[in-house]
């Protein structure tokens with residue numbers, strides 16, 4: 401099964417980087433933090449780039 405991407409919202413600083421780079425997967429939730437709303441929105445390597453680019457490293461894969 402494909403891995404699931406999750407945002408640790410306690411750590412997210414709402415910089416918007418992941419949402420700008422992969423809007424097909426990430427968006428701002430009502431609480432102003434990022435959330436992964438569409439797991440199938442982009443290929444894994446594109447999501448990985450967003451994970452690597454998060455300044456506080458709060459996006460993770462969950463097996």
Ligand code: SF4
Nearest residue numbers: 412413415416418454
């Ligand atoms: S890049 Fe990281 S800190 Fe910035 S909005 Fe996305 S999850 Fe939050």
